[in-house]
Amino acid sequence: MRSIITRTTLAILATTALAFTAQAQELTGTLKKIKEVGAISIAHRDSSIPFSYLDDQQKPVGYAMDICTAVVEAVRVHLKLPALNVKFTPVTSATRIPLIANGTVDLECGSTTNNVDRQKQVAFTNTHYLTASAFVSKKTAKLMKIDDLKGKTVVSTSGTTNIKQLNDVNTARSLGINVLAAKDHAEAFLMVETDRAAAFVMDDVLLASLVANAKAPADYQLSAEAFSKPEPYGIMLRKDDPDFKKLVDKATADFYKSAAGAATYAKWFQQPIPPKGLNLNVPMSPGLKGAFSKPSDSADPDAYGS
Amino acid sequence: MNYTWNWGIFLEPSPEGVGTYFDMLLVGLKWTIATGACAWVWALVCGSLIGVIRTLPNRWTVGFGNAYVELFRNIPLLVQLFLWYFVLPELVPASIGLWLKQLPNASFFTAVVGIGFFMSARVAEQVRAGIIALPRGQSMAGLALGLTTAQTYRYVLLPMAFRIILPPLTSEFLNTIKNTSVALTIGLIELTARARAIQEFSFQVFEAFTAATLIYLMLNLLITAAMRWLERWVKIPGYGQGK
Numbered sequence: 001m002r003s004i005i006t007r008t009t010l011a012i013l014a015t016t017a018l019a020f021t022a023q024a025q026e027l028t029g030t031l032k033k034i035k036e037v038g039a040i041s042i043a044h045r046d047s048s049i050p051f052s053y054l055d056d057q058q059k060p061v062g063y064a065m066d067i068c069t070a071v072v073e074a075v076r077v078h079l080k081l082p083a084l085n086v087k088f089t090p091v092t093s094a095t096r097i098p099l100i101a102n103g104t105v106d107l108e109c110g111s112t113t114n115n116v117d118r119q120k121q122v123a124f125t126n127t128h129y130l131t132a133s134a135f136v137s138k139k140t141a142k143l144m145k146i147d148d149l150k151g152k153t154v155v156s157t158s159g160t161t162n163i164k165q166l167n168d169v170n171t172a173r174s175l176g177i178n179v180l181a182a183k184d185h186a187e188a189f190l191m192v193e194t195d196r197a198a199a200f201v202m203d204d205v206l207l208a209s210l211v212a213n214a215k216a217p218a219d220y221q222l223s224a225e226a227f228s229k230p231e232p233y234g235i236m237l238r239k240d241d242p243d244f245k246k247l248v249d250k251a252t253a254d255f256y257k258s259a260a261g262a263a264t265y266a267k268w269f270q271q272p273i274p275p276k277g278l279n280l281n282v283p284m285s286p287g288l289k290g291a292f293s294k295p296s297d298s299a300d301p302d303a304y305g306s
Numbered sequence: 307m308n309y310t311w312n313w314g315i316f317l318e319p320s321p322e323g324v325g326t327y328f329d330m331l332l333v334g335l336k337w338t339i340a341t342g343a344c345a346w347v348w349a350l351v352c353g354s355l356i357g358v359i360r361t362l363p364n365r366w367t368v369g370f371g372n373a374y375v376e377l378f379r380n381i382p383l384l385v386q387l388f389l390w391y392f393v394l395p396e397l398v399p400a401s402i403g404l405w406l407k408q409l410p411n412a413s414f415f416t417a418v419v420g421i422g423f424f425m426s427a428r429v430a431e432q433v434r435a436g437i438i439a440l441p442r443g444q445s446m447a448g449l450a451l452g453l454t455t456a457q458t459y460r461y462v463l464l465p466m467a468f469r470i471i472l473p474p475l476t477s478e479f480l481n482t483i484k485n486t487s488v489a490l491t492i493g494l495i496e497l498t499a500r501a502r503a504i505q506e507f508s509f510q511v512f513e514a515f516t517a518a519t520l521i522y523l524m525l526n527l528l529i530t531a532a533m534r535w536l537e538r539w540v541k542i543p544g545y546g547q548g549k
Contacts (some may be wrong), residue, residue, distance in 0.1 A: 094502055097511045101309040121310055121509035158495055159503035164321045183493050190392075196407045238308045 029241040030106050031079065039085035040075060042068055043105035046090055047186075049209040050268040051129070051233070052110040056275035060088050063268035064109040064235060067128055067255060071107065071235075074251030093159075097121060100238055107237055107248070111206070113161065114234035114299045123245055124234030126252040126295035130287045130304055131203040133162045133227035136189070136211060136220050141198055145225045147173065155180040155188045155197035165227040166201045185210060192220075201227065205282060212278045229301035230287050253295040261292055315510045316517065327504050328517075334500030335521055341417050341496060342483040348422025349482060353429025358459060360430065361437045371430065378427035383488050387420040391492040417489035425482050432474050436467035469540055476533040480526050497521060 027035055034040050044060035045052040052062040076084040089105050096112070099105045100122055114124040135154070137143040143152075146169055156163035158181035170177045180197055182188035189210045191197040200207070204222060211220045237248060255261050262284070267273075269282045284292075287304040296303055316328040360371035378386070391413065395403040409415065440463060448458030490499035501518035505511035 093506055094511070097505065097509050098309075102307045117507065118509045120312070158493075158499060159506035161321070161507075164507075167322060181493060181495050183491055183499075187493065194407060195404070196412075239310070240308060 027079075028243055030238060030244040031075070031247070033103065034075060034084070034106065035079050035081070038081070039087050040072055040107070041087040041089055041105045042072070043089050043091040043096060043099060043108040043110070045092075045110040048111045048206075049213070050273050050280060054090075060090075061274060062109075063264060064111070064128060064233075066264045066268070067252060068107055068109040068235065070255040070260070071125075071248050071251045074247060074254075078247055096236065100236060103238075106244075107235055109235050111203075111233050112236050114232045114297070115161070116299050119239075119299060121239065122236050123239045123241070124232075124236055124297050124299070125245065125248045126256065126297050127232035127234050127288075127291045127304070128252070128256075129205065129233040130230035130285060130291065130301075131205045131233065132230040133165050133201060134204040134207060134225075135199040135201045135223045135227075136192065136207040137199040137223070138192065138219055139221050140219075143199055144221075144223055146223070146227065147175070149177050149199055150175045151177070152198040153178040153180060153196070154199045154201060155182050155191045156201040157182055157185055157188050160202070161231070162201050162203065162227070169227060189214070199223075203231075205280075208280050208282055209278075212280055213276070230285065230304060231301050232291070232299065232304065234297060249295075249297065256292040256295050265292075309512065311513070312508075312510055313513060315504070315508055315513050318508075320504075321507050327508070327514075330500050330504060331497065331517055331521065334495060334497040335525070337414070337494060337496040338483065338486050339525070341414060341421070341486040341489060341494065344418040345421040345425060345486070346479055346482045348418060349425035349429050349478070352422065352426035354433050356426065356430035357433025357437070358464070360434045362455070371434075375427045375430050378423050379431075383421065383424045383485055384491060386424055387417065387488060387492050390420045391416045413489065413493040416492055417486065417494050421482060421485050421489065425478060425485070428478050428481070429475070432471045432478065433467065436471035437463055439470055440466055466545070469542065469545075472533065472537050472540070476530060479529060479533065483526060483529065484522065 042060075042065075044062070044065060047053050048062070048064075050062055051064040052060060055061045072084060072086055089099065091099055091105065091108060091110075096105075096108050096110075100108060111129070112118075112124075114127065118124075135143070135146075135149070143149060154166060154177050156166050156179065163179065163181060166177070166179055169175070170179060180191065182191060185202060185206055188197075188200045188202070192200045193214065202210075204226070207222055211217050211222070214220060235248070235252070237245060255264075265284055265288075269280050269284070272279045290305050298304075316331070317326055319325070320327045320330045322330065356371045356374050359367040360375075362368065395406045397403075398406070406412065444462055444466070445458055448462040449455075453461065486494075486496055487498040489496060490502070495503075497518050501514040504514035508514075
């Protein structure tokens with residue numbers, strides 16, 4: 001008998017407490033979950049240099065991670081929490097969608113291209129980088145333009161938009177390129193290094209970081225001609241969660257417009273970065289300057305000018 | 307779960323420019339079947355040879371057979387494929403290495419050889435088990451009839467041993483098919499790699515892998531049915547299963 005009364009009292013108390021919280025905040029979706037758990041879960045990549053990767057202490061670092069740190073702080077302030085735990089979860093290109101969809105992670109901070117097809121499944125916040133598809137080759141091969149690849153063996157990473165663009169150009173200009181598909185970026189670059197392929201088609205920033213990490217960086221050059229207009233990278237979050245998206249959009253927009261935005265860019269792209277102290281030497285493109293002064297989450301490359 | 311299902315994805319044109327997403331899976335399936343079938347033939351031939359020499363009355367052949375089996379079955383398949391694909395071309399003379407690297411469909415041949423050797427160790431174990439399961443009197447009778455050792459194996463021991471091990475060999479065949487998916491790590495664009503590519507392009511990860519799962523399941527059920535039929539066809543009445 002006593003236990004029933006206690007339980008009823010507890011239930012009433014709990015309901016009242018819930019009602020009060022609801023009145024005070026009206027939290028929904030991801031923000032509600034973060035408040036209840038007292039933690040936000042961030043997905044990072046293991047080798048997406050310099051966006052999101054593990055440093056020599058196996059700690060996730062990178063340009064996108066710094067942006068996410070600013071987002072986490074904005075979430076903490078919004079929820080009026082004294083502290084917010086951050087849980088880091090490593091993801092791969094194959095696991096990021098299920099983990100975002102089932103709520104294991106709240107933000108994916110890496111180098112994920114924002115395009116219209118993917119927006120059917122997830123949402124993206126404001127663009128943090130713009131990258132065009134280019135190719136890398138050995139300087140001795142003297143390949144600068146796409147037409148120079150005529151009749152050559154060219155590699156790209158399977159399942160990327162880059163390999164699609166390569167196939168399109170190959171057919172459109174009837175270049176007779178022998179297209180190879182590699183499992184990942186490292187393997188594709190290895191194919192150029194070991195002469196299995198003459199060139200490797202990929203996002204120019206990824207090529208720059210692969211070259212910087214190569215045994216002999218001076219042996220390689222990036223092409224002058226690009227396969228595509230620069231495409232936007234965005235931080236990924238769950239779809240249909242307008243409150244959380246609004247907060248993240250505002251946090252990233254404030255960050256890009258502030259001095260911290262440009263400073264963070266310079267820190268990862270124009271200064272030596274861990275673990276080996278390499279300097280990628282990629283100045284900010286005019287398109288990205290525009291995207292920083294007027295933040296946008298558009299998937300359309302034309303929205304970014306240049 | 308916040309996920310947008312779209313089963314119609316397979317009928318949509320693939321970003322590769324030719325055909326639909328479903329056609330992408332079919333191209334992958336072709337490579338899976340080609341790799342699995344070639345690797346299985348390789349495994350059966352090498353495995354039978356090694357299995358037989360492990361039952362010969364000769365210390366050296368038995369020792370070699372044991373070493374072969376332990377080598378290939380104790381190293382993970384993934385590591386073996388990496389060794390064949392990335393390490394072997396660096397160990398041979400540079401000119402042969404370059405030829406190996408520039409071979410068209412190098413990842414296919416490497417996968418056939420790598421998976422073939424890996425599975426041959428398992429087939430060798432089955433063949434050996436099948437031979438030693440026969441009563442000792444059979445090989446003695448063969449020799450007493452004046453048959454050579456080779457003839458005893460050919461006409462007396464192996465015909466019965468292979469009938470005994472057909473059911474476990476079916477499992478090994480299915481394993482060979484499933485093991486081809488490991489070859490995506492050396493760049494073979496087979497069924498699993500195609501499913502991954504579909505999820506990468508469209509972000510419809512569950513649809514892509516559900517389709518791949520069903521295709522693997524159907525392929526393996528077909529193989530199982532064919533092997534059951536083979537078992538019935540080669541069966542000797544009154545011997546072997548179900549007396």
